[in-house]
Amino acid sequence: MMQNGSFAQRLTEALGPDTALTRPDDIAPWLSDWRGIYRGQAQAVLRPRTVDEVARALALCQQAAVPVVPRGGNTGLCGGATPDARAQNVVLSLDRMNAVRSLDTIANTMVAEAGCILGNLRRAAQDANRLLPLSLAAEDSCQIGGNLATNAGGVNVVRYGMTRELVLGVEAVLPNGEIFHGLRTLRKDNTGYDLKQLLIGSEGTLGVITAAALRLFPRTDTRSVVLAAVASPAQSLALYELLFEQCGARLQAFEFFTGDCLDLVLAHAEGVQEPFAQRYPAYVLVELADTTDEAALNALLERVIGEALERELCLDAAVSASLAQLQALWKLREEISEAQRADGPHLKHDVSLPIERIPAFMDSMAARLRTLDAAIRPFVFGHFGDGNLHYNLSRPAGAPRDWAATHGEAVTDAVLDEVMRYGGSISAEHGIGQLKRHAFLAVKDPLELRLMREIKAVFDPAGIMNPGKLL
Amino acid sequence: MMQNGSFAQRLTEALGPDTALTRPDDIAPWLSDWRGIYRGQAQAVLRPRTVDEVARALALCQQAAVPVVPRGGNTGLCGGATPDARAQNVVLSLDRMNAVRSLDTIANTMVAEAGCILGNLRRAAQDANRLLPLSLAAEDSCQIGGNLATNAGGVNVVRYGMTRELVLGVEAVLPNGEIFHGLRTLRKDNTGYDLKQLLIGSEGTLGVITAAALRLFPRTDTRSVVLAAVASPAQSLALYELLFEQCGARLQAFEFFTGDCLDLVLAHAEGVQEPFAQRYPAYVLVELADTTDEAALNALLERVIGEALERELCLDAAVSASLAQLQALWKLREEISEAQRADGPHLKHDVSLPIERIPAFMDSMAARLRTLDAAIRPFVFGHFGDGNLHYNLSRPAGAPRDWAATHGEAVTDAVLDEVMRYGGSISAEHGIGQLKRHAFLAVKDPLELRLMREIKAVFDPAGIMNPGKLL
Structure with missing residues (x-):
């Protein structure tokens, strides 16, 4: 291992002082997660602008056996993008690689660099009359590279799946500086092992994702929402079964919360109202969405909820009759986290x-x-x-x-x-990050852990990628 | 390496003569693909009934460095399930592992053993008022384990994706006899690398898939079909864009064929009719499907096709007004392969x-x-x-x-x-199999090939799994 000082100098010489930050004051803002729960150290923060700069940086780090911590929007909840206590860490931020390389409404694909803010990509898709369905609370801060690295979920998974299911291709840099040119936009490509699947969800332990080819979907601007009161989780699932059968792909959200959660929201949140004349054991918020025909969508939801009430698959129901009502119903669900924090x-x-x-x-x-x-x-x-x-x-x-x-x-x-x-x-x-690493290593099948470690050694033989996270 | 004779005896002793076939007459039917293009040799054919028998068989083969060729329904087109010329090969058929272990209409999952015939699984789902969307010409012969091993496609990919996208979990046996217990039915599981993704599409080169957990979907029995005449591939894609935007998830098929293909069908197939008064350069067959409301679906298709004609995104169109017409339109597309064979x-x-x-x-x-x-x-x-x-x-x-x-x-x-x-x-x-191996090795990025070979060595260090296929 080289002296930290001299290695930081080499990074600066190779990448320039604007890309390689090495002064303690410049590094300090990059050493903790957004909640301030995790904090670490680093000798440098790199902010490359191109995949070639990422490749040069990683090759230098691998030669010197210096740990690299890839960082996206830093919105993770498990400390996966925060360096640990080692002074020689290098934080590699993708924030300057933020170009949308292409957006195609025939193929319904978007190729975006890792540092693109998710919310910006969603708006770019919307402007092109398309939907990028990945949506989560942090979407105006998180970066798409981090979304891939953690296989982010969010509110539209019931319909569109996790991030993994939205990815057609990945460009990444391996720790030895080789570039993985996997940025294909093909829907069908049966030529060997699907290597990008390993990078997705790898939490920065195999390499650095620099760009992603994403699937786009039709916009589904027609929405209809119902809040159903239920007696129990079991009744919720019977209601789910009916909605799944009758509404098909229109089913966009099926969110459950207990009466206790509603009490908390009514106690702590502003501008919320009791949705029914009485309190019920639990509630389900259902959203349908479609490309077309609002009247038909409302009629479908009303018919199905009518059947649910008749068959006693729910106890009561309030259907949104306006956008304001729809938003008021959603607010009951969305305010739970904040109400619990206030509690x-x-x-x-x-x-x-x-x-x-x-x-x-x-x-x-x-x-x-x-x-x-x-x-x-x-x-x-x-x-x-x-x-x-x-x-x-x-x-x-x-x-x-x-x-x-x-x-x-x-x-x-x-x-x-x-x-x-x-x-x-x-x-x-x-994901796992630092937070759940102990539990993960304790409960995961030993065979799966062994395979993961050996695969890690294939991609990262020197073990420099995000040590202390996940594996 | 042991003598073939004595190893075949050991297999028989370990698994019984009913499971381990070793007489040349018993082996002969298992040595070629269904089209008779590929033919090989083997010293034994194994037909295990349980995952433990598969594990015992593989452990014995690995100890003796005997190549293993996993075989499903033998309907592949690339020779991936046919042994090569080595006399010591062992063919491992999954056909007796054909139980549906579970089918759940709440979770919308089905757990099926590798030897289940795809068509039987589709019917089991249908009987439970669910859809298993994987559908292909060979569905009444192919087995689900082979579908996973080759990441099969088929006619519903535009809506539901390839086999990979339908799989929640995999049970498999590694060549050393260890069992990979990955038969989870979870929609969300962000705990490390998604190892099952490597087994899917690996063409039997990493291990033997013994069971799969599959996603089920709502039945979409309401269908509406149109045959559109187009001037060119470019016009087809403009039509695709419109249908994608307006019909959303209902778009179930978008099949293109040239006027030459239609000529061939009209010349060779029985009971087919010229769909339009004149011949056009090319045609697109579009199917919409939904869970509900046939009238609304037909009205949507007619409205969108009306807009397409007005905007000159197609030249002419014939909408199905009955099931018989729908089938007649599909027949024009489905008969192309057979007409070309006849030619x-x-x-x-x-x-x-x-x-x-x-x-x-x-x-x-x-x-x-x-x-x-x-x-x-x-x-x-x-x-x-x-x-x-x-x-x-x-x-x-x-x-x-x-x-x-x-x-x-x-x-x-x-x-x-x-x-x-x-x-x-x-x-x-x-897939690749034997047919496209040469081309695959010639065109695939060297970095991807190296990663694939190293991953193969992690799963199959002795190199016994399906040699001469894929890698």
Whole structure:
């Protein structure tokens, strides 16, 4: 290993002082995640403008065995883009590679560099009368390269799938500086192993994604929303089954939340209203969307909800009759996270389950929590149609404000253990990063871990890519 | 290496004489592909009933360094499931692993063993009021394990994607006998590299897929079809753009064929009729499908086709007014392959292109063919909505019947070279196998080939899995 000082100098000589930041003051803003939970060190921050600059930077780092931490919009929740405590780390930011290289409305593809802000890409697609369906709360800060690296989910997964399903091709740089020219826009290409699938979701541990070829879809500007009151998770799933059968691909969102979540929102959020004359055990927010014919879409939703009420697949229902009503219904769901934050510190668990097992999991998990501490307050919501639960737990009334810090580990261990018992996943959409690395290494099948480590060694034999994250 | 005789005995002792076939008469039917183009040798054919039997068989083969050729329904077109000339080969057929392990209409998943016939799975889904969208000509013979191993395409790709996009989980056995327990049914699982993606499309070179967890979709029994006459490939794509925007997810098929293809069908097929009063340069068959409301679907198609005629995105159009008419229109497209067979020997090319470049490719390719032999008769059709062309070439009028054998290589080299020049793929949906291995190794990026070989060594360090195929 070379001295840090001299290696930083070499980076500066190779890439220029504007691309290679090495002064402590210049580096400081790049050393923590946006929530301030993780913080690390680095000897340099690189801000390349081209794939060739990325290649030169990585080749230099590999020669010197210097760890590289790729960084997109820094909006991740698991610390995957924050360097660890080693002083020799190099942070490689893609923010200056932010060109849309092409957008084609015949092929319905967009080729975007890694540093493009997701929201900008969504607007570029919209302007071309197309939809880029990837949509998440951080979309005006997160970068598409990071979305690929973490296989981001978001609110449209039930219809369009995770980021992986939206990607046709990837351009990336391997740690030895070789460029992976996989930026194909083909819908069909059966020529060997689909290598891009390894880069997607690899959290920067295999190489640096520099551009992506993305699928675009027709705009579905016609929307219709209903809030249905349900007796239980099991009834929610019966309602889901009916909607799935009758509405087909129009089903764009199927979001579940408990009556406790609604109470929290009504207590903490501004400008929200009780949706029904009485409180119900749980609620489901359903959105249909289509390319055409608003009247037909509303009629379909009303007919199906009528059938659901008749067959007792829900207890009550409020259909949006205007855009304002639609937004008011969505607000009840969207304000849950903020209301829980206002309520105080809590434990978040982004988990997924086989959809049909959610009701049994929820019963079993509730019983297990009671044995830990009967006064824990669960606020459970999530993307039911994807099997994705945000199984969040707030401290018992009267418990000290540091309850999450002192009791969190045992509670989280119990939640993740129960998720695994039901065949679920300990990370539905946020990935592993630093946050869940310990749990990941503990629960993942040893054969899968061995294969992942050996594949990592194929791409990154020197082990410089994002050490301490994921594997 | 052990003597063949004694190794075959060990297989018989380990698995029983009913599972391990070793008599030449018993083996003979398993040594060629269904078209009789490829033929090889083997010392044994194994027909295991359980994943544990597969594991025992593979462990024995790896110990003895015996090549293993996994075999599904044997319907592939590239010789991927046919053993090569080595006498020590073992053919491993999955045909007895044919149980549907589960089918869930809440989660919309089906878990099926590798030997299940695709058509049976489609019918099982249909009986449960669900759609398994994978559909291809061989569906009543091919097996789902082979569909995964080759990432099969078929007629519904424009809407539902390739096999890869329908797979939630995979169970497989590695060559050392370890079982990969990846049969998860989760829609979201962001925990490390997505290893199943490597097995899908690996053509039996990494391990043996023993079961798959598949996504099911709502049934879309309401269908509406139009045959549109177009002046050119470019006009077809303008029509595609309009349909994509206006019909959204309902667009289920967008099939192109030239006027020459129609001539061939009218000349050779029974019970087909000229669809228009005059002949046009080319045709597009469009199918919309939905879960509901036939009248609305027909009205949508008529409105959009009306707009297309007005905007001169097509020259003429015939909309199906009955199921019989719908089937008659489809027959014009479906009979092309058979009509071309009846016409005589020809060269088939299953290639894909960036969709927006198809018109330029077709012009350029036609010019190039004219320099080779102006009398070659191209019959071009395919899944335009996927960029997938069947660029088939029949012999010049009056040329000898062995024209394809004597002139084929130069012509095929020209087609594949032109496809690569336009950023396409030399195998859209049929894979590589033995047929395209030479071309694959010649055109694939050296970096991708190196990564594939190193990944192959991770899964199959002894190199026993399907040697001589793909890599």
